[in-house]
Amino acid sequence: MPAIRAVVFDLDGVLVDSEPVWEEVRRRYVADRGGRWRPDTQERLMGMSTAEWSRYLAAEVIGGLEPRQVAEDVIEQMVRRYEADLPLMPGAVDAVRRVADGGLPLGLSSSSPRTLIDFVLAEMGVADLFRATLSTEEVARGKPAPDGYLAVARRLGVPAAECAAIEDSANGLRSAHAAGMRVIAVPHPRYPPAEDALQLASYVARDLGAVTPELLDDLAATPRP
Structure with missing residues (x-):
């Protein structure tokens, strides 16, 4: 793999x-x-x-x-x-810094408008850790189409098949999987993804604390669903 x-x-x-x-x-x-x-x-x-x-x-x-x-x-x-009041998910800043410290370039593909993306990353203090960020405003189709994830992979200069995506929603999981990425699902407790979408994930994490460089290494040996 x-x-x-x-x-x-x-x-x-x-x-x-x-x-x-x-x-x-x-x-x-x-x-x-x-x-x-x-x-x-x-x-x-x-x-x-x-x-x-x-x-x-x-x-x-x-x-x-x-x-x-x-x-x-x-x-x-x-x-x-x-x-x-910016409602950050528990462990969000730590997860981003932990993955970045592992030496992998970071991208972001979001359905939020550019204004909100830039505001959130700046408030988190992690904007400089992302090599490429994209709003689906900037591509032809939003999620579940793969356009956003494919565009971020191109900006990163990494084939989509060699990227891992971290998603929570059914449409997000479908989008990343359709792009050819291996997907880590972190389901939102209030808005859980549909079961068929969850089955597209290579790994289902309880929370962001599970997202570590070690997990990403393990994911490299896991066949994509």
Whole structure:
């Protein structure tokens, strides 16, 4: 099996516990504009790019609004929430530093807009540890399509098959696996991934404390599901 030569983190649900914040902000936005939040809305939104989720909310959930306006309004509210209280996942900073100290280049592929990616990494104090970061705003398709992960691998100069991805959501797991990466799943307790997506992971970790250089070495000898 090829060695692991780079590690690509997801952001939402892996480094920052943002999904509850996204859900709260979007739910309130929808309610304030007379829309109807459906039982599967949150699950459908997870992994979508900004263009995709704003279009979905505008057309399918609210109606009568332009996607660009929806995106601007929601992202502005997310920035304010992060400025007031950034909800980092337990062990997030340590996990990033631990992997970086192991000598592997780091990338990040996130469905968050560039504004939020840069804000979070700067607040964590780890921005300089990432060689390549990407928002799915910058590629044609969001997760579960592999576009974002493939683009980060190219920026890192490492074949996707020699990268490990760290993901939490069903669409994120599907995206990284479709790119040809070996995937470490760190399921979010409130938003667990679908079982079929979880089966795409080469390793399922209870939390970020399990993400170590030793695990990545072991992963190199593990066939990809």
